Amino acid sequence: MKNSEKKIQDYKKQNDVNMTQLNSFSLENIKAFDEKLITTNLDLKMLKEMDNNVPLTFKSSFDSETIQNLALSKIFYNDPLIQGMIEKLILDIKTKKELLKKSTEKNEKIISLNGEIEEKILYIKRGINLLINQKEKESVELKNEINKLEIKLLSLPEKELELARLERILQINNGYYTLLLEKQTEYDLSKAGITTYNEILRKATVPTTPISPIKTIVYLVAFFIALLLISSYSVIRYFLHDKVTSLYEIAKYSNGAIGILGMVPLIYSKIPVSQLMIDKSPKSLLTESFRTLRTNLQYISSENKESKIIGISSTISGEGKTFLALNLAGIIAYTGKKVIVLDLDMRKPKIHLGFGIKNVKGMSSLLIGKEKIENCVNHSELEGLDFITAGPLPPNPSELIVSKLFKDVINELKTMYDTIVIDNPPVGLVTDGIPVLQMADYPIYVFKSNFSRKNFIQNVDRLINENNLDKLSVVLNGVDTSRTGYGRKYSYGYHYGYGYGYGYGYGSKSSYSSYYTDDDTTNKKTIFERIFKRKKK
Numbered sequence: 016m017k018n019s020e021k022k023i024q025d026y027k028k029q030n031d032v033n034m035t036q037l038n039s040f041s042l043e044n045i046k047a048f049d050e051k052l053i054t055t056n057l058d059l060k061m062l063k064e065m066d067n068n069v070p071l072t073f074k075s076s077f078d079s080e081t082i083q084n085l086a087l088s089k090i091f092y093n094d095p096l097i098q099g100m101i102e103k104l105i106l107d108i109k110t111k112k113e114l115l116k117k118s119t120e121k122n123e124k125i126i127s128l129n130g131e132i133e134e135k136i137l138y139i140k141r142g143i144n145l146l147i148n149q150k151e152k153e154s155v156e157l158k159n160e161i162n163k164l165e166i167k168l169l170s171l172p173e174k175e176l177e178l179a180r181l182e183r184i185l186q187i188n189n190g191y192y193t194l195l196l197e198k199q200t201e202y203d204l205s206k207a208g209i210t211t212y213n214e215i216l217r218k219a220t221v222p223t224t225p226i227s228p229i230k231t232i233v234y235l236v237a238f239f240i241a242l243l244l245i246s247s248y249s250v251i252r253y254f255l256h257d258k259v260t261s262l263y264e265i266a267k268y269s270n271g272a273i274g275i276l277g278m279v280p281l282i283y284s285k286i287p288v289s290q291l292m293i294d295k296s297p298k299s300l301l302t303e304s305f306r307t308l309r310t311n312l313q314y315i316s317s318e319n320k321e322s323k324i325i326g327i328s329s330t331i332s333g334e335g336k337t338f339l340a341l342n343l344a345g346i347i348a349y350t351g352k353k354v355i356v357l358d359l360d361m362r363k364p365k366i367h368l369g370f371g372i373k374n375v376k377g378m379s380s381l382l383i384g385k386e387k388i389e390n391c392v393n394h395s396e397l398e399g400l401d402f403i404t405a406g407p408l409p410p411n412p413s414e415l416i417v418s419k420l421f422k423d424v425i426n427e428l429k430t431m432y433d434t435i436v437i438d439n440p441p442v443g444l445v446t447d448g449i450p451v452l453q454m455a456d457y458p459i460y461v462f463k464s465n466f467s468r469k470n471f472i473q474n475v476d477r478l479i480n481e482n483n484l485d486k487l488s489v490v491l492n493g494v495d496t497s498r499t500g501y502g503r504k505y506s507y508g509y510h511y512g513y514g515y516g517y518g519y520g521y522g523s524k525s526s527y528s529s530y531y532t533d534d535d536t537t538n539k540k541t542i543f544e545r546i547f548k549r550k551k552k
Contacts, residue, residue: 016192019185026178045164049187052157057194059150065097066143097142104135259467262491268472273479274315274488276459277308279339281493289338290369293345294397300496305346308490315457315486322429325436326455330443330471334463335492337365337438344436348399352433355392356402359451360440361412364405370395377406381424382415388427401432412440413447425454443474449482458487464494 111128118125259265262275280300293302312325325343329336340356348354358366359378367374372393380386381403391403409415428435437455439448452458460475479487 016185016188019181019188023178023181023185026181030178045161045183046186048157048161048164049183050190052154052161053187053191053194055150055153055157057191059147059154062143062147062150066140066147094146097139097146100135100139100142104132104139107132107135257469258465259462259469259472259491260464261494262489264469265462265472265489265491268469270473270476273472273475274486276311276315276488276490277304278464278491278494279304279308279335281464281495289335289341289365291341291345291395291397291400292338293342293349301342302346305342308343309346309350311488312457315488322432323434323457324425324429324451324455325434325457325459326439326448326451327437327459327461328439328442328448328452329461329463330467330474331441332363332444334441334461334467336441336461337369339459339461339490339492340436340438341366341369344402344434345395345397345400347434347436348397351399353399353431354401354434354436355428355432356400356436356438357428358403358405358438359412359416359448360438361405361409361415362440362445364408366402366438367404370402372404374404374406377404378424379406379409379412379415381406382418382420383409384420388424388431413445416447417450442478443471449478452478452484452487453482456486458484460487460489461492462489463492466493 107128111125111132114122114125114128120126262278265273266275282301293305296302325340327336327340327343337360344354344356356366357378358364361379364374364377367377370393376386376391378391381388381391388403391406392401393403394401415421425435437451439451442448442452460478462471475487475489478484
C-alpha cells in the first residue's frame with residue numbers, strides 16, 4: 016500500500032494530471048468488482064486451507080491443533096452450512112474422547128460414533144469442494160467484468176488512465192490491508208477464548224498424616240462401643256441366668272432347711288462315661304471331696320445299724336448322680352467296709368457302662384424272681400466294692416421298685432453288705448426313686464453347678480414337705496473351683512460326659528455333659544493362661 020501511494024505521488028508530480036477527467040462511473044464499477052474479486056480470492060484461499068485441514072479419510076484420533084484449526088475456521092470463512100457441519104464434527108470427536116476414557120474402540124457406541132464422524136467428514140469435504148468450484152467461477156466472471164470496464168477506459172487519455180489504474184491499486188491494497196487487520200483481531204479474540212492458560216503457583220504436597228479417619232477418635236469410639244456391648248451382654252446374662260452356681264445359692268433360694276452335704280469339683284478332661292475315679296488319684300481334690308462327703312454322712316443318721324442305705328437321686332438326668340454313687344461307694348469301701356451299688360435307674364441304666372460290662376442280668380431280673388442275688392452280683396477292681404446292674408429294661412419299673420420282692424432283696428443285701436448305695440431315677444421326671452429315698456438312711460439329692468436350674472431347689476422343698484424326707488441332704492456337683500475359690504484344681508487327664516433325656520414318655524430329650532477334673536497340680540495361673548492352655552489342648 017505504501018508503494019502504491021508513492022507511485023501515485025511520483026506520477027502526479029511528473030505528469031501533472033488529476034482524476035477530474037476520468038469517467039467516475041466506470042471507476043466506481045471497476046473498484047466494486049476489484050473488491051469482490053479480492054474477497055472471492057480470499058474466500059477461495061481460506062476454503063483451500065480448510066480443505067487441507069480436513070483429512071481425506073477418517074482417523075481414529077485427531078490432534079489438538081487440527082481441532083483448533085477447524086474451530087477457528089469460521090473467522091476466515093463463516094459459511095453457516097459448513098460451520099454447522101464443523102461444529103457437529105468437533106462435538107462428536109469430543110464425545111468420543113470422553114467415551115474412550117471409560118471403554119475401548121470395540122465399544123458399540125464408539126463404533127457407531129466413528130461412522131457418524133466419517134459421514135460428517137465426507138459431507139464437509141464435499142461442501143468445501145463445491146464452494147471452491149463456485150468461488151473459482153465467480154473469480155473468472157469478476158475478471159471478465161473488470162476487463163470489459165478497462166476496455167471502456169482505454170478511450171481516456173493515457174496519463175489519466177495510468178493514474179486511475181494506480182489509484183485503483185491503492186484502494187485495493189488499502190481494502191485488503193483493512194480486511195487483514197479485522198481478521199487478525201477476530202482471530203486473536205477467538206483464540207483467547209478457546210485456549211486456556213494454566214500456571215502452577217505451588218506444587219501439591221502429600222500430607223504425612225491422614226485427614227480422615229482420625230485414629231484417636233476411631234479408638235475412642237471403638238472402646239466405648241465395646242464397653243457398651245460388654246456391659247449389655249453382662250446385664251443380659253445376669254438377668255437371664257437361672258442356674259445354680261454355689262452351695263450358697265441353694266441355701267438362699269430354699270424355703271426350708273435343706274441339709275448341705277458338700278460339693279464335688281469340676282473335671283475338664285474328658286472321660287467316656289461315669290466311672291470310678293477315686294482309686295486313680297487317692298490324694299487329689301476330687302478324692303478329698305468324697306472323703307468329706309463320707310465324713311458328713313455320719314451327721315445325717317447316728318443310728319447304730321449294721322447296714323446303711325444311701326439313696327441318690329436328682330431332678331433330671333445329667334446332674335451326676337451315677338458318678339456320685341460310684342465314687343461315694345468307692346470311698347466308703349476304702350474304710351474296709353463291704354459296699355454294693357444298685358442301679359435302679361432301669362429306664363436308662365449307666366452302672367454297667369462305668370464298670371465296662373454288659374447289662375445282661377441285674378435288678379430287673381431279681382425283682383421279677385428270675386435270678387438270685389449271688390448270680391447278679393458283680394465284683395469291681397476295688398476291694399470290698401460290688402455292684403448290681405439294672406438288668407434288662409422292664410416295661411413297669413415303678414411297680415417293681417414298690418413290690419414286696421424289692422424289700423426282700425434289700426433285706427437280704429443288708430445281711431451281706433455294710434452299705435448299700437442305690438442309684439435312683441431322677442425324681443423330677445418320674446416318682447420311682449421317692450420310695451427308695453424314704454427308706455434310705457442317707458437320702459442324697461444332687462445338683463450340678465451351672466447346669467441345674469434354680470427352680471429345682473423348690474422341687475427339693477416340695478419333696479421334703481410332701482414325703483417327710485427330713486434327712487434329705489444336697490450335694491453340689493461339677494463346681495469350678497478355679498473360679499469359685501473352693502480350692503485347688505486337679506486333673507486326671509480324663510473326661511466323662513453323657514447326654515440326658517430319659518425315655519419316660521414325659522417330654523423331649525436334651526444333651527448335656529458332666530465333666531470332672533482331678534489332678535495334684537496347684538492352680539496358680541490366671542484366667543487368661545487357663546484359656547490359652549485349653550486352646551493348645
